[in-house]
Amino acid sequence: MNPDIQPAPERLVENLARRSDLEQLVARASRAFVGITPNELEGVIDRTLEQIGTFVAADRSYLFRFDLAASTMNNTHEWCAEGVEPQQHNLQNLPLGIFPWTLEVLATEPYIDAPLVEDLPEEAAAEKAILREQGIQSILLVRLCSRAGDLVGFMGFDAVRAVRPWRTDDIQLLTVISDLISTALEHDALMRRLSESESRQRATLEALPDVLVVFDMQGRILEFTAPEGMRLPAALRRPVGVSIWRVLDREDRASARAAVTCLHAGQPVGEFGFALGDGGARYHYEGRLTRHGRHRFLAVVRDVTSRHEAETALRELALELTSAEEVQRRDLALQLHDGIGQELTAVNLRLQALRQRTGQNDPELDQAIGILQDALRKTQDLTFDLSPTALYELGLGPALAGLARRYSGSEGPTIAVDTNRGGAALPTSVAVLLFRIARELLANAVKHAHAGRIALTLAVLGENVQMTVADDGCGMPEERFHLARANQNGGFGLFSIRQRLEPLGGHMEITTGNGTVVAITLPLTEETPKRSRSESA
Numbered sequence: 001m002n003p004d005i006q007p008a009p010e011r012l013v014e015n016l017a018r019r020s021d022l023e024q025l026v027a028r029a030s031r032a033f034v035g036i037t038p039n040e041l042e043g044v045i046d047r048t049l050e051q052i053g054t055f056v057a058a059d060r061s062y063l064f065r066f067d068l069a070a071s072t073m074n075n076t077h078e079w080c081a082e083g084v085e086p087q088q089h090n091l092q093n094l095p096l097g098i099f100p101w102t103l104e105v106l107a108t109e110p111y112i113d114a115p116l117v118e119d120l121p122e123e124a125a126a127e128k129a130i131l132r133e134q135g136i137q138s139i140l141l142v143r144l145c146s147r148a149g150d151l152v153g154f155m156g157f158d159a160v161r162a163v164r165p166w167r168t169d170d171i172q173l174l175t176v177i178s179d180l181i182s183t184a185l186e187h188d189a190l191m192r193r194l195s196e197s198e199s200r201q202r203a204t205l206e207a208l209p210d211v212l213v214v215f216d217m218q219g220r221i222l223e224f225t226a227p228e229g230m231r232l233p234a235a236l237r238r239p240v241g242v243s244i245w246r247v248l249d250r251e252d253r254a255s256a257r258a259a260v261t262c263l264h265a266g267q268p269v270g271e272f273g274f275a276l277g278d279g280g281a282r283y284h285y286e287g288r289l290t291r292h293g294r295h296r297f298l299a300v301v302r303d304v305t306s307r308h309e310a311e312t313a314l315r316e317l318a319l320e321l322t323s324a325e326e327v328q329r330r331d332l333a334l335q336l337h338d339g340i341g342q343e344l345t346a347v348n349l350r351l352q353a354l355r356q357r358t359g360q361n362d363p364e365l366d367q368a369i370g371i372l373q374d375a376l377r378k379t380q381d382l383t384f385d386l387s388p389t390a391l392y393e394l395g396l397g398p399a400l401a402g403l404a405r406r407y408s409g410s411e412g413p414t415i416a417v418d419t420n421r422g423g424a425a426l427p428t429s430v431a432v433l434l435f436r437i438a439r440e441l442l443a444n445a446v447k448h449a450h451a452g453r454i455a456l457t458l459a460v461l462g463e464n465v466q467m468t469v470a471d472d473g474c475g476m477p478e479e480r481f482h483l484a485r486a487n488q489n490g491g492f493g494l495f496s497i498r499q500r501l502e503p504l505g506g507h508m509e510i511t512t513g514n515g516t517v518v519a520i521t522l523p524l525t526e527e528t529p530k531r532s533r534s535e536s537a
Contacts, residue, residue, distance in 0.1 A: 233281070284308040310331065467522075
């Protein structure tokens with residue numbers, strides 16, 4: 001007899017009682033899923049399946065969940081009535097395509113109601129064969145959907161010992177419970193991802209050698225996190241509540257404010273550097289600044305003191321090497337001037353005196369005198385190239401002017417030299433390096449560019465000295481230009497210049513077209529007199 005068809009009074013009483021039991025079951029299930037932890041969810045689902053299976057008089061209740069990435073499904077939970085054989089262990093890692101009709105129906109319908117398995121349509125032949133094998137006579141499947149409406153699994157109820165028609169109110173109950181389980185599973189997955197993300201972020205932060213500083217629009221430090229054991233100057237030991245603008249000195253404060261300005265201008269990250277003193281020590285830092293909420297900023301600060309010290313040592317070593325080379329050049333120039341140069345001069349004077357005494361025109365003697373004078377000029381040029389006297393006696397500006405006159409000559413290009421914005425008080429090692437670079441660049445412009453006019457300028461700009469050589473020549477060949485821009489060779493002279501600049505933190509920029517412009521920028525060292533910086537600013 002169909003349970004929905006009963007005498008009216010008995011049916012009414014039964015329906016009311018069953019309705020009350022059903023509402024209590026839904027209420028208990030709802031409370032069970034509220035506020036549970038991920039570790040409790042599996043047990044709650046098992047108990048819910050048992051309570052529902054018992055209530056609807058099913059022989060088996062279960063849950064299938066889809067692994068869309070692997071295109072498989074798994075029977076993750078199962079309850080069986082006494083005497084009914086479990087099937088969970090046989091239903092793992094099943095291909096999603098094993099139940100094609102089931103998935104097609106549940107993709108559009110909330111449930112599949114099959115009071116008699118034998119009555120399933122022909123399209124369900126695969127499902128019918130598996131259900132027969134398990135002795136299932138009646139089945140009810142209720143889909144599990146994500147919030148986005150995607151099918152992520154289903155909840156099932158089997159009748160094994162007898163045919164079991166499913167009541168309408170039972171089906172309503174099961175759809176409510178399926179929604180509760182779907183929501184709980186999705187929340188659990190979200191919480192697990194959140195937990196994994198937090199763990200990953202925590203591990204990342206703990207592994208980073210960086211300081212994290214959160215501050216507001218007024219610069220007040222709200223959060224400060226530093227790696228355990230990191231050395232910190234006094235200004236950073238208890239900075240929370242202190243203004244970041246008070247921690248930084250004036251120059252570094254300007255750098256940090258500029259980074260904030262970059263963020264306001266739409267750049268995703270602003271960069272700045274600063275240094276802090278602590279007793280006799282000095283700490284150097286680099287910061288990357290980004291937005292952290294609507295009115296906050298996050299600064300990721302890295303201690304680069306060791307790197308700064310290494311770079312300083314490298315610069316000092318490079319300058320020492322330049323100075324040592326220059327000493328050798330001066331010694332060699334002195335030997336040429338006082339040795340070979342003086343001897344050649346003496347021989348030239350003797351040959352000149354011999355020609356005057358003989359009073360005869362001797363072509364071989366004249367030829368010898370010419371060869372000797374040419375050797376004497378080459379010796380003088382080599383002496384100048386090795387160690388220009390003007391550079392040491394008069395400074396870089398006059399030495400560059402003399403170099404320009406030398407390359408101009410009677411038929412050479414017009415070379416204009418402007419050193420009015422710096423260079424007079426540069427350290428000797430820096431002046432020597434710039435002089436040798438200028439000589440290489442002028443030689444290139446005269447020899448390769450066939451320039452008619454060349455402009456050489458020297459200026460001290462803040463913490464850097466800049467020298468520019470611009471010509472109106474034919475420009476640099478495209479292949480050589482791209483090699484030079486890519487920091488590849490592009491010519492031994494340019495390669496040599498880069499090799500000298502890089503250890504000192506300097507760089508070279510080249511532009512070409514109608515002529516070529518080469519700009520050399522070199523940071524000033526600590527030994528540079530402050531007067532030269534302020535006067536040239």
